[in-house]
Amino acid sequence: MYAWIWRHLPGPWPVRLLIYLILIAAIIYALFIWVFPWAEDAFNISEVTVG
Amino acid sequence: MHRKAARGRRKASRRKTQQPTPQRNVVALIAGGVGELMLTAGAVVLLFVVYTLWGTGIQTANAQDDLRDQLGLDAGQIEKDPIPLDELEVGDAYGIIRIPRFGEDWEWIIVQGTEDADLKNGPGHYLDSVDPGEIGNFSIAGHRSGHGEPFAQFPELQVGDIIEIETATGTYLYELDSAPNGDPDGNKIGIRDSWVVDPVPGEGDEAEPTERRITLTTCWPRWGSSHRMYATGILIGGEEV
Structure with a gap:
């Protein structure tokens, strides 16, 4: 999977590396902003109220 | 050139010794x-x-800063002309909670309401519970x-620990009479x-309260929420503004 993405990125290797890192950073950002807050609510792992 | 040649040689030799079938390649893939x-x-x-350990704390720290501004905290005191408690909207800054057991400088801004969105910003006041100093059970999660x-x-x-609450109406001191100890x-x-969090803990909604109580709730276990944990106490002093 990762090798496949690497093969399909354009440009010489430094450019590919840069694009790759940006891609990974974007995915991590999306996880922190949207996915993790959703998961926290969905799995009810931090409820502190009674009733 | 040299490398290419070497690679070609390697390929050739592999082909000679073991011929990988296309099927095996798919399995490996x-x-x-x-x-x-x-x-x-x-x-x-x-x-x-x-x-969960670190990321959520950044948002909370920012929210606490905003809530401090909302209270108009000046030199640790709530401003002279704040919004009355009964006019607060859910999510607004409600007051300050101080628990010396947790440290001299331990101080949090309480939020009005206990929905997830409120509790992300700080300890929340149960909407159905009374305001501090009143007869009933002032409750926080x-x-x-x-x-x-x-x-x-x-x-x-x-048991015996002091919980200090400061709101627009004054400062209130509660002493715990039931705690995890x-x-x-x-x-x-x-x-x-x-x-x-009943007005009279354990007596249902209808029971007429006579005491001025406080109740705190949180999750149990610490990193989960299959249960809850609580501490409760009674008003022992304070001063109204």
């Missing part, structure tokens, strides 16, 4: 792909741990893990045990 997916899943889970973990040390609360499983209750 799938196995490799599954392996990569599992590694990725592991990394995502680790990132989620980072998020707070996180023990993540979101700044205001109640991280909750089990350390002892250092037991990590102390005062553990079920998630539906809302009797702890």
Whole structure:
């Protein structure tokens, strides 16, 4: 999977590396902003109220 | 050139000794792909741990700063002309809670309301419960893990500990008469045990309260929420503005 993405990125290797890192950073950002807050609510792992 | 030649030689020799069938290549490809997916899943889970431990705290710290501004805190005092408690909207800054057991400087801004969105910003005031100093049961919920973990040390609360609440109407001192007392499983209750926040704890909604009480709730265990934990106390002093 990762090798496949690497093969399909354009440009010489430094450019590919840069694009790759940006891609990974974007995915991590999306996880922190949207996915993790959703998961926290969905799995009810931090409820502190009674009733 | 040299490298290419070497690669070609290697290929040639491999072809001679063992001929990989196309089928085996597919199996290897799938196995490799599954392996990569599992590694990725592991990394995502680790990132989620980072998020709950540290990521959620950043948002909470920012929210607390905004809430402090809302209260107009000046030299640790609430401004002279604040919004009356009964006119507050859900999510507004409600007051300050100080628990000396958690440290000299331990101070959090309480939020009005106990929905997830409110509790992300700080300890929340149960909307159905009375305001501090009033007859009834002033109740607060707070996180023990993540979101700044205001109640991280909750089990350390002892009977006799002081809880100080400051709002627009004054400063109120409560003394705990039931607390975990250092037991990590102390005062553990079920998630539906809302009797702890009743006007008279354990007496249902209709019972007419005569005492001025405080109740704090948080999660149990610390990193989960299969149960809850509570501490409760009674008003012993303070001064109204």
